[in-house]
Amino acid sequence: MSLIVAAFGGGVDDIVVGDLLAMAQARASQGAVGGPVVRAYSWLQRRGQFPPDAPATLSNFMSRSGQVTPAILVDRYGVHCKAVRDLLVDYLTERQAGLDYTSLKSLAGNLVGLFWTDLERHHPGIDSLRLSQEESDGWKARLAVKTVRQRQPDGSMAEITTPRISAPSVKMNVRAFYLDIAEWALEEPEKWGVWAVPSPISERECSSKKLEKEQKSRSDQRTRERLPLLPQLVRVADRRLKETRARLDAVDSTPLGGTVEVLGEAFTLPKTSMRTDGLSGHVRDAQGNRRHLRTEEKSAFFAWATIEILRHTGIRIEELMELSHHSIIRYTLPSTGETIPLLQIAPSKTEKERLLLITPELADVLSALITRIRQPDGKIPSIPTYDMYENVWNPPMPVLYQWSVSGEHRAMAPNFVRRALNETLNDSGILRNDGSPLQFQPHDFRRMFITDAILGGLPPHIAQVIAGHDSLSTTMGYAAIYPADTIEAHRAFIARRRQVRPAEEYRAVTPEEWEEFLGHFERRKLALGSCGRAYGTDCIHEHACVRCPVLIVSPDERPRLVEIRDNLYDRIAEAEREGWLGEIAGLSVSLAAAEEKISQLDARQERKSSPVFLGIPDLGHIVARASQAEEP
Structure with a gap:
């Protein structure tokens, strides 16, 4: 000053x-x-020196500009055509009243960043919304993929092309842009009429059902992979908190300049400290590395608190950061007069307020948070929080996720919570099936909470209210449960089928029965091939195998079958000479069956010789192909 x-x-x-x-x-x-x-x-x-409308905090104030106008959102992308730029500004201004700020920014990014500026980049001088087929197809092809830079195992950076998952939603925004202008042109033709042109995107191209199913499958697999490992992560978080506190307590009880050994590690304290309480801000370990044990303990504590709160409530990360001392309320049952603690979740994504029951485990975590941030006078500082989604400052509240930095009480950033969670995961050593580290995101705990609740017997419509979803289908989309009803119904069907079958069938096979079973297959061998009749059935054609439809003729027996056919011709001719009309009818049936089986063999051999044959070739087949290729 x-x-x-x-x-x-x-x-x-x-x-x-x-x-x-x-x-x-x-x-x-x-x-x-x-x-x-x-x-x-x-x-x-x-001190009360500043006016009431002054910013409540100076930290990061200059980098947080708050909400901006649609004109600034459009000008961020540098649109060259002024007429189209003004149109986009007017369109966003018209839509602004019905959208929250996050949706407005997303719409501007899709329409201006991914649609129009992309067209200007690839078609310089374009100034009309009426796109040719070439322009439309080219834009759709570019939108379908995106190029990102990823670090390779050797440390180098490489550009990777991946499918753009948000492509259907971008197309939907662009189609709505064209349709809105066409509709508004009927009411204000002088303003919108000149821009009313057919949409280059059909309704079918905006369908995202396939992508939604793929996303559901990936989310379910992610939840099933992490839910069994949640108890292990909880134990690691608790262990890290106890270890970091043990190190910090040992260092705080050691005078400056001294050395202390705790949990198998030796630490050397500095000789002086800039802290007002005289405690050390950092130490050196046995390797000489500088360690900030207070930061390590702080990270371990909030990682433990985050894991516990998320797994017991299933709230979103933005709802977690907005929890305050006022969120803990009491409700008295009118019937018994019993007081029940409840956690009030402020309106967030769906603008719905809801109440969650505070379990004893959750009460311990909330109590630890309050004890940590409570001031010596017993009060919890009320601080303003910045809404990263709406780009506005919220009024001062006694939020639970806060700390003191340079004498100023600040709200924690979601990135700090994610980093603390990643540090716990790294210490846990939890790996995927392929050996790579398994990552947890805050939203994974929400999916695991809903899945575990429904598997535990909680009715889905109650889980919907607890999760704060607008529809039951959204809640069931979060639940990564196996089709238990289908599995149980199938098992019950098998059990009923076994009950109706004779009980004597469920016994050990006797040697006689086994010999009879093997003998059935031995007796199926015939002169022309094999018999395809089922086990336990007798021959119904009295050895008239040529007529039998279940005769499986071997390709090697084709010459014998041709000989039988020729013999049938001779016998029919003899019967005609002698006037044996009964013999003619029977021999004609046999002749037709023989010719049919010969044609079946020829068709089968032709399919095998064709280029589209996908069977496993034998040595003779390969030799035949090779000999044909060598012929001039």
């Missing part, structure tokens, strides 16, 4: 918000950390 007074004049009472912002910008341009400026702002704010 002395620098501000010296630079701008006046006294401490004359310092305004702009003075501190100017100093923060000057320090940032020099690469300096804004800790003193932040502490000065916090002190003056508590």
Whole structure:
């Protein structure tokens, strides 16, 4: 503050918000950390020196611009055609009233970033929404894939082309853009009529059913893979918290400049400390590496708290970050007068407020959080939080996920929670089936909570209310449960079928029965091939195998079958000469059956010799092909 007074004049009472912002910008341009400026702002704010509409905190204030207008959203992408730029601004302005800010930014990214600027990049000078077939097909082909840079195992960066999962939603936004303009042109032709042209995207191209099924399959597999490992992750998080606290307690009880050994590790404390409490901010381990044990303990604690809260409630990550002391409420049952603790979840994604029952395990975690952030006077600091989705500052609340940085109480960022969770996963050593590390995302706990609740007998419609979903289908989409009803019904069918069968069939096979079974297959061998009759049945044609439809003729017996056919011709001719009309009828049936079987053999051999034959070739087949290829 002395620098501000010296630079701008006046006294401490004359310092305004702009003075501190100017100093923060000057320090940032020099690469300096804004800790003193932040502490000065916090002190003056508590002193009541700033007006009521002043920012509640100075941390990251300059980098958080808040919500911007549709014109700024469009101009971020650098549209060249001014007429189309103005059209996009007017369209987003028209849609702004019915959308939240996150949806508005997403719509601007799809229409301007992925649609129009892509067309301008590949078709310079384009100024009309009426696309040719070539322009439309080219854009759809480019939209279907995206190129990302990934680090390879050797450390190099490579460009990888992957399918764009969001392509159907982008096409849906573009189609809605064309259809909205066509509809508005009927009401305001002077404004929208000139842009009303046919949509280059059909309704069929916006279908995402296949992608939704694939996403459901991947999510279910992800949940089934992680749910059995959740108890192991919980044990690791609890162990890490106890170990980090043991190290920190041992270091805090050691004088500066001393050495302490704990959990098999030796730490050397610095000789001086900048902390007001005289405790060490960092130590050196046996290898000389600098260790921040307070940061390690803080990361382990909030990782443990996050895992416990998410697995007991199934709330979203943004709902977790907005939990406050006011979220814990009491409800008295009117029938018994019993007091039940409830956790109030503020409106989030679906703008619905809901209440969750606080279990004893969840109560322990919430109590540990409150104890950690409670001030010596017993109060929990009320701090403003920044909504990363809506780009607005929320009013000050006693949030549970907060810490003190440079004397200023700040809300934690979701990225810190994710990093703390990843550190716990790395220490757990949990691997996938292929040996790669298994990653958990905060949303995985939500899916596991819903799956475990439904498998535990909770009715799906109750799980829907607890999860805060708009429809039951969304809840069932989260539940990665096996089709238990189908499996149980099939097992019951098999059990009933076994009950109706004779009980004597379920016994050990006697040697006589086994010999009879093997003899059946031995007796199926015939002169022309084999008999295909079922086990336990007798021959019904009295050895008239040529007429039998279940005769399986061997290709090697074709000459014998041709000989039988020729003999039948001779016998029919003899019967005609002698006038044996009864013999003629019977021999004619046999002749027709023989010719049919010969034609079947020829057709089978022709299929094998054709190029599309996919069977396993034998040596003779290969030799025959080779000999044919060698012929001139």
